[in-house]
Amino acid sequence: MTEKKTTIELKKLNKRFGDIVAVNDVSLKISENDFFTILGPSGCGKSTILRLIAGLEVQDTGAVMINNKDCSFVPANERPVNMVFQSYALFPHLSVRDNIEFGLKLKKINNIDRKTRVEEILELVKMNGYDFKLPSELSGGQRQRVALARAIVNKPKIVLLDEPLSALDANLRMEMQQELVNIQRDLKMTFMLVTHDQDEALSISSKIAIMENGKIIETNTATNMYEYPSKKFSAEFLGRINIIEGASSVINNRILFNSDTFGKINIKQDIKLPKDGVLGIRPEKIIIETGLNKQKNRVSMNGIITNWTYYGDVSYITIELKNKSKVYINVQNIHRNSLQELNIGKKLFASFDISDLIILEK
């Protein structure tokens, strides 16, 4: 496969606000047609990266390259990028059509082209017929669609989305996530999203970068980020995980991990364990069983249920082992009455496969 074209490249970007370092030495590449997501807790500087790319902030040091052209000091109104704001930022005095046309009019695109493009976009975001409504007459989801339309109608090199779905309710958010993916795929555009919602990041992006305190910790594809994270912070941020502390030792060419929770665990030889590394196992990889599993590649445990939270499709269980350490398990509620067996205080057997273990750097 040929190397995909790089749309955005950030080179050692730095930005401070007073004493706060918002963006700390961030370098990253976004390829053409990627749906790239920056995921991080609030206040980690992820929105600032978007604003730096859009040109709404100016970096202290570093460079922003758009299509291999240095745009570090190009003003926002001349950059080939468009942004969807968290608050949508629709112009309240303009109708839906005027909002969408705003960018096209400034580009001096003639009447006929403009009309057809606006029609196309309205069709795409399923807002046809709303041309002359004012933003104040629209619902949250509709405003969201208009904001998206206003950005993509200009055919920018990259569409920047700043937590665009955070103001929508859960069902609508799911729907919009799916639509965002479809639109991005149909238009073959590059999207860059910023969010603190890990489910959103996992479900819509092709690539995820995890950010903490102004630094990008790790970049990977969505599935690899969940299944094979390399940093403890990213593993924990992307969902619940059991962290297994301990120390590793090499005996007879085999790596043994002497864990506090499960005792000795054999790890496959070809994996390098970092010095102060820990192991992790996702709660859904642990299976409840009727007795101790003696199979070769499985780690078994028995414990007592101390906590049980019901989520409808899954239940989150916490069990306490003999050595007082706690293990999280996710159980699919396969049968209606499968719940009745999960009472607090009940004894439980469970096991997981060694190959599902994640090796994490602290």
Next chain:
Amino acid sequence: MSYGQKVNIIDIDYNWTLINYARATDGVYFFTLFKSVIISFITTFLCLLIATPVAFYISFSSVRIKSILLVSILLPLWTNLLIRTYSLIALLRTKGHVNNALENLWESANYFLNLFRLANHNLIGESFTPLSLMHNNFSVILGLVYIYVPFMIIPIYLVLEKIDRNILEASYDLGANHKVTFFKIIMPNISVGIISGIILVFIPCLGSFIIPELLGGADSQMIGNIIERQFKSANDWPFGSALSFILIYITIIILGVRYVYSKLYSRLNQKGVS
């Protein structure tokens, strides 16, 4: 009362005559009325010119500076109008602070010119002649602007505060420069505030009489002064009332225009909805 007629010092004959209104339209009164409108118009325009940047500056300042600026704009409003007007007199009169400052400037300029042996070239005049800043239309307009500018700043500032800062960024992001953003995005959103400001300034300006009385001269009388004179020295209450009513009618017309405008504006916005 405006339809009555004065018969002697204390008696008024209420005979539904229109003679007072007829009198208001002739020569000097009509001219004064017209002039009042013009002066108010100029004042309002100047207030708008001053207030818009000031309101912008306040609105875009940091929270701390914002409150300081707002208080400093509101503070004069808590001082008596007369005191503020007299303070202007202190500044503007022939031997006032402005002329003093200018005179000092002239003296020092003259001193330096002497140093460089240029005094004989008569570059800055033989001697300092104080500017006549008082008792003319200039001082009246200056006074009116000074007194009424806060009433323009505050409504504009309030609507500016309500604008989501993100829409300005959205505008830049979509390719608009500052000028386009100002006229296409900011102006339509603050027009309500500007209109309120115009009304808040124009209407009191039209009826003001203390400021032209104290700062104005013989040729810068406004309709307010004439009305006051009718009630006081001329003791012609019917005519005074007639003039007052004309002022009220003008005010009503202005408010009516505003009402029609706002109706039209919202109608324009709803175009195509049904």
